[in-house]
Amino acid sequence: MPKSTKIRVLEVAVLVETDYSWGRSVVQGIADYSSKFGPWNLLTDPRDYSRRWSLPDRWRGDGIIARISTPLQLEEISETGLPTVNVDDVYPELPGMGQIRTNEAERAKMALSHFQGRGLKHFAYYAPPSNEYSKECEKAFVAELNEQNLTCHVYKPGYRVTRRIGRDEQHTRVHRWLSHLPRPVAIFTVDARRGRELTEICSMEGISVPDEVAILAAETDELICGLSTPPLSSVLVASQRIGYEAAAMLDAMLKGESPPAQPRLISPTCVIGKQSTDALAIDDVMITKAMRFIQAHAYKGIVVEDVLREVPVSRRFLELQFKKYFGRLPAEEIRRLRLERGKELLSQSDLSVEAIADACGYAGTTQFGVAFRKRFGQTPLAFRKQMHGR
Template sequence: MSCYREIIRGINAFSQSRADWHTALFSPADNYVQLLRDLRPDGLILGYVHDAAQAAEACKQVRHVVGVCGQTERLGLAEMPQVESDDEAVGKLAAQHFLDRGFTNFSYVGSNDIWSQRRWAGYQQVVKEAGFEVSLQLFDPGSVTAGRGWEKPHYSADMVTWLSAQKKPLALLACNDVRGRDVTETCRDAGVHVPDEVAILGVDDDDLDCVLSHPHLSSVVIPWQRIGSEAASLVDRAMDGEIVLSKMYGVPPVGIAERQSTDTLAISDVDVAAAIRFIRENAHQQIGVEDVLRAVPVARRSMEVNFRKLLGRSPHDEIRRVRLATAKHLLAGTELTMPAVAERSGFGNAARFSTVFHSEVGETPSEYRKRYRR
């Protein structure tokens, strides 16, 4: 799984900052329990393993153990510190992504895995708070990685039946990119147009699964490298004698990688839809509401009323929201200076950017970057 490659990169990056660290990588195929007995390491980061008994025995060989991505829960192991994605936050971010596009019909395709349940909980919460209902479709949890290569996922027929019964246009969150790719393929086979009839959002931003989907799959971005570095940091602190609580340390998503599968607006008012597209294409420039009205020549009062009716916010709010989303993406995913982030996101100068960002987000741009890039 590509997420584990990124987690390992994060662990390695942290270890490079510690002169006294030496890391060894074991796969589930290795006799890693015996290897741990032989090496007697000071710390262990427990990733994806299949055998709970073997994993429990491995944990007995090492004093300081930290799990990643819910492995302690999945395997039923004794409590230990674990670092994983904040899956409820993933679901909430996905729901808001669709609400911002005017959707009123929502679905979730997932499995019974704990991380999928948490994503569903966050997604459902935000959708219901907005006054809408959301349908849930669970398939065999063992098939969560089905659909790779040329094989059709065995649940395709059931999915076609279920999709056909959903109201359109439909906003659909898949529990991960593999499942998202399966849904795009099923829609193609069933003659359901993506994204106009069904907009699909995955999770993980796995570049291969996303670009192999037709159309390309939008996805919630999880900072897997940071999860790795956070896990390594917890092990390091424990080895230094600090008491590290046995709890889940959740790392929130950093944003959404937007591709073709959600490139649509579920808004019947053509003027509002045109205004939103203009804002999203030009918010990085010094535009205001007057520029929007020049691009979409309707009465300002009419535009304001229809915006609030359909989206619950004004055109000015939408410009600011798009700019903030762009700024968050640049802060979390690049090393650009604050003036450069301010310019590219449409705020003009760093001082104004910092003031607006702190007012809306509750922390400074530097604090936000530190929290997501640590």
């Protein structure tokens, strides 16, 4: 009898923090790939006594997937000489390493569209100096605004990343910045933690969220967004897919392939709208009433005629005013809300496509599938598989 060949289990270090939803989802994507194409032995989020991650001295690995955010991390990983894939953009150029990250241009477009769909015309970006994140999200949001000849009021407190300031001083600086912003203003924050920080400061200073300040976080963290008062809107980043694609890229590198010359960009999924952006910055009472009706009933299969029964205006007037304030027609807004909800449920739940179609107000899976493919260029099932890295 021929001898069975023993398959060597590869040792892969996953240097991604799991303190927040983003990191946990990335690690889940890596684990999914490993279970299908491994097996890999994953060294997950190893940390030393000071809570900084570091590779154990006795670890003998084959490859690394990491969120590289400091010079020391970059130096330590480079010294190993192991094939490495980076899942962050603090260092946008890392020759010899693979890179997978969120498509910032797409995230900026998504955020701006969400704000403009509420009639907001003043915009700001909030990210205190920190080594935890890059400026790529800010740059993309400012660039998207500039494309439309709009201004972005960026928070610039005037101190360096290395300086530590107390909670009270931070509160004072942010309040001073907020007091000089035009109202109502839409603020895009670098992550959910900073978004919640803004809601807390606004609450203490008597600033109404979302009527005076609408806040949208660039990343979703279910716990933080839910604990925020009011609950925080956020961009749902395809972090599980980022992890899966990072593992696939590392696997190819372990088999001798060179890392791609350019980073692989993964588009975010959708905006999860909650009360922190539930504002309508328009002065037309009838159009406000119409939009509120659409937001409340879009998933019940309504059509424009149902909206017209709610507000005593002509269809032509309604369409002209929607185009003026929101940049799209009432029918387009109904479809947009339904399909965005469909994307969210496909990526965040295990509901069947049939159940999701019903939850979004469609008569059946065929109608839902046709509308979904027309808007996003793929079927609902293909989108779900993509989001889960299958």
